[in-house]
Amino acid sequence: MSVNQYWIERWEESQIGFHLPETHPGLLRWFSDSQVLEQSKVFVPLCGKSLDMIWLLQQGCQVIGVEVSQLAVDAFMQEQTLSPKKMLLPDFSLWRVDKLQIYCGDFFRLSANALSGVSDVYDRAALVALDKPLRQQYIEHLLTIIPENCNIFLITVDYDPSEMSGPPFAVPDTEVHEYFSSDFIINKLSEENVLAAHQHFADKGLSSLIERIYRLSPISDHDDHSC
Numbered sequence: 528m529s530v531n532q533y534w535i536e537r538w539e540e541s542q543i544g545f546h547l548p549e550t551h552p553g554l555l556r557w558f559s560d561s562q563v564l565e566q567s568k569v570f571v572p573l574c575g576k577s578l579d580m581i582w583l584l585q586q587g588c589q590v591i592g593v594e595v596s597q598l599a600v601d602a603f604m605q606e607q608t609l610s611p612k613k614m615l616l617p618d619f620s621l622w623r624v625d626k627l628q629i630y631c632g633d634f635f636r637l638s639a640n641a642l643s644g645v646s647d648v649y650d651r652a653a654l655v656a657l658d659k660p661l662r663q664q665y666i667e668h669l670l671t672i673i674p675e676n677c678n679i680f681l682i683t684v685d686y687d688p689s690e691m692s693g694p695p696f697a698v699p700d701t702e703v704h705e706y707f708s709s710d711f712i713i714n715k716l717s718e719e720n721v722l723a724a725h726q727h728f729a730d731k732g733l734s735s736l737i738e739r740i741y742r743l744s745p746i747s748d749h750d751d752h753s754c
């Protein structure tokens with residue numbers, strides 16, 4: 528089974544334990560403090576039916592999501608009582624309503640054109656949804672399609688991989704540095720054991736579940752790091 532088919536079937540079987548019934552607390556705590564202005568255009572890769580998109584829209588942001596499961600996009604629109612216009616593109620169906628656009632299709636087919644003007648990426652449960660080979664491809668593709676001056680707000684999880692197999696996959700701090708340190712200033716905003724709030728992971732055998740939140744700011748040509 529392809530990875531995309533795996534996710535499509537998870538939605539069909541309602542195996543969506545990753546979906547939060549409320550806005551992620553990290554978004555509320557950190558994103559509003561950062562540069563989210565009414566002019567912000569936020570890309571939400573692997574968006575599912577995340578309520579974080581609603582919160583971002585409520586802040587006045589434009590939001591662009593990409594999600595492979597049509598069922599997820601449909602559920603999002605219905606649950607939020609939105610009536611989107613749908614357009615068929617070669618690789619996607621594009622669902623648009625007010626300041627929201629969701630590309631339904633494969634993230635790896637998304638091109639830079641779709642993300643023109645994007646100022647921020649919001650990645651919660653996207654990078655960690657993928658195994659390591661796919662994570663590397665994900666980062667490579669992401670960095671190809673986002674505009675040069677784009678910030679990334681990233682939420683990862685980390686645990687002892689001998690205790691559980693993903694998804695979500697454990698992404699250690701060192702791996703985040705491996706992916707981003709040459710292009711971004713990496714600011715770790717928080718690091719917290721959140722296992723108590725995720726009993727189902729304790730039931731699966733985890734002894735700790737570390738959630739880290741990062742703000743990644745692009746290193747511009749003007750940042751002089753020489754002596």
Ligand SMILES: C[S@@+](CC[C@H](N)C(=O)[O-])C[C@H]1O[C@@H](n2cnc3c(N)ncnc32)[C@H](O)[C@@H]1O
Nearest residue numbers: 534545573574575577594595633634651652656
């Ligand atoms: C762990 S869920 C996270 C969803 C959302 N970010 C959230 O916080 O609830 C990962 C999502 O990515 C979607 N997905 C996986 N691979 C994808 C791909 N290649 N292109 C687009 N969406 C994908 C899945 O269908 C699933 O909804």
